[in-house]
Amino acid sequence: MATTDELKTIGRRVIEEIFGEGRLEVADEIISADFVGYDAALPEPNRGIEGVKQSAAGYRAAFPDITFVVDEQIAEGDTVVTRWTGRGTHEGDLFGIAPTGKQATVTGISIDRIADGKVVEDHTNWDTFGLMQQIGAIPTATTA
Amino acid sequence: MYRAMPPPFPLPAHMPCPECGASVARGREDDHVCEEERLLRYRMIQLREEIARFDDDLAAYLSSQRGRFDVWYAARERSKRRDQA
Numbered sequence: 001m002a003t004t005d006e007l008k009t010i011g012r013r014v015i016e017e018i019f020g021e022g023r024l025e026v027a028d029e030i031i032s033a034d035f036v037g038y039d040a041a042l043p044e045p046n047r048g049i050e051g052v053k054q055s056a057a058g059y060r061a062a063f064p065d066i067t068f069v070v071d072e073q074i075a076e077g078d079t080v081v082t083r084w085t086g087r088g089t090h091e092g093d094l095f096g097i098a099p100t101g102k103q104a105t106v107t108g109i110s111i112d113r114i115a116d117g118k119v120v121e122d123h124t125n126w127d128t129f130g131l132m133q134q135i136g137a138i139p140t141a142t143t144a
Numbered sequence: 145m146y147r148a149m150p151p152p153f154p155l156p157a158h159m160p161c162p163e164c165g166a167s168v169a170r171g172r173e174d175d176h177v178c179e180e181e182r183l184l185r186y187r188m189i190q191l192r193e194e195i196a197r198f199d200d201d202l203a204a205y206l207s208s209q210r211g212r213f214d215v216w217y218a219a220r221e222r223s224k225r226r227d228q229a
Contacts, residue, residue, distance in 0.1 A: 087167055089165070091189065099189055099192070100165070100189065101165045101185065101186040101188075101189030101190060102160035102165040102167075102186075103160055103165055103166050103167040103182075104158070104160070104167055105157070105158035105167040105169075107157075127156065129156075130156035130157070130158075133153065133155070133156050133159075134156055134158065134159060134160055134167070135160075138153060139153060140153050140154075140155050140156075140159070
């Protein structure tokens with residue numbers, strides 16, 4: 001079984017390297033072929049290495065300059081929890097929403113289960129609602 | 145008894161600057177200074193539909209009878225000026 005440091009490194013690499021730097025080839029190294037990922041923003045789970053690559057490519061197409069900062073990690077057993085902040089400019093189509101040029105900052109939490117040095121399962125919840133407000137897809141209240 | 149409900153859509157922790165689109169933390173709006181490059185890029189994206197429409201309109205005009213004549217006439221005028229110079 002991986003050490004807690006190894007779990008944290010894998011969790012960090014998913015966020016920073018695959019999604020943040022767009023190094024999709026890293027998925028071949030640290031994502032299991034049996035991977036299933038549950039992203040709160042997506043109606044269907046991502047499956048397999050290609051599922052992760054497509055998800056990362058999709059977000060990066062919408063936010064080409066996206067960057068991620070890992071804020072906190074907790075590891076236990078075979079699982080690592082990563083709390084992160086992402087920031088990027090909406091310059092491509094996102095869920096059918098045309099580019100707005102607006103920069104957004106969102107936070108999220110990913111829970112990754114690791115087996116044999118690869119991520120086999122991911123549950124990610126992130127501030128989809130806040131993102132929609134920031135790019136103007138949902139109105140914001142200005143006063144109480 | 146009626147109790148006022150909280151706003152249904154509270155503001156997120158960050159919002160884009162209305163001028164340049166940069167993500168600015170709430171409460172830090174006064175510290176924000178728009179970067180020229182981002183400002184320009186943001187405005188270009190806001191105008192993308194207008195730009196696309198202009199390109200379409202221009203292409204349609206250039207392929208029209210009037211457009212083809214104007215292109216020919218402009219080329220002839222340039223040629224005449226070159227010859228006179």
